[in-house]
Amino acid sequence: MRADLDIIQEWVKTKSKVLDLGCGNGELLCYLQQEKNITGYGVEFGHDNITACIEKGVNVIEKNIDEGLAGIEDNSFDTVIMTQALQVMHRPDQIVDEMLRIGKECIVTFPNFGHWRARGYLALRGKMPVSKFLPYTWYNTPNIHFCTFKDFENLCLERNIHILERTVVDNQHKHHWSIRLWPNMLGEVAIYRITR
Secondary structure, three states: OOHHHHHHHOOOOOOOEEEEEOOOOOHHHHHHHHHHOOEEEEEEOOHHHHHHHHHHOOEEEEOOHHHOOOOOOOOOEEEEEEEOOHHHOOOHHHHHHHHHHHEEEEEEEEEOOOOHHHHHHHHHHOOOOOOOOOOOOOOOOOOOOOOOHHHHHHHHHHOOOEEEEEEEEOOOOOOOHHHHHOHHHHOOEEEEEEEO
């Protein structure tokens, strides 16, 4: 399992009800079903990923998350998860609000565009950063909303969202003491657990 998913699974309670938005191939939900006996549903748009979910025995709903989550009842899930997809949403603020409407707690992960490599690349080359972690050029990137940890935490403050836990890791999803000292400059991936 991906290293960030291993961190996330620690925050999911046994026998809870989980919704995974942009669940990909269902890897996380499959693990949670087997190891934590959760009831899980995934939301996915890609046909190959939907097929992979079905093959793994993961319940999956075909839906474009950008079109909203209407039809899902308030507080119908214990945990709603969205990994590495917030930055590709047209209105990430509305998606976070919807996640908190349908889930008691939410787990969100996203890349930090305030990382020193991105800042240095832009400052020294005068071009949008391209790296192993962000391998797209400005015209073909799926990332349409670049944000930093501070941006996300300001959104939480504005919307009266409580941050229960935050983990900041490098591109290998590892912790370092230096990242804890200066997370917005040295952290590459944010993992937040939030609630109302």
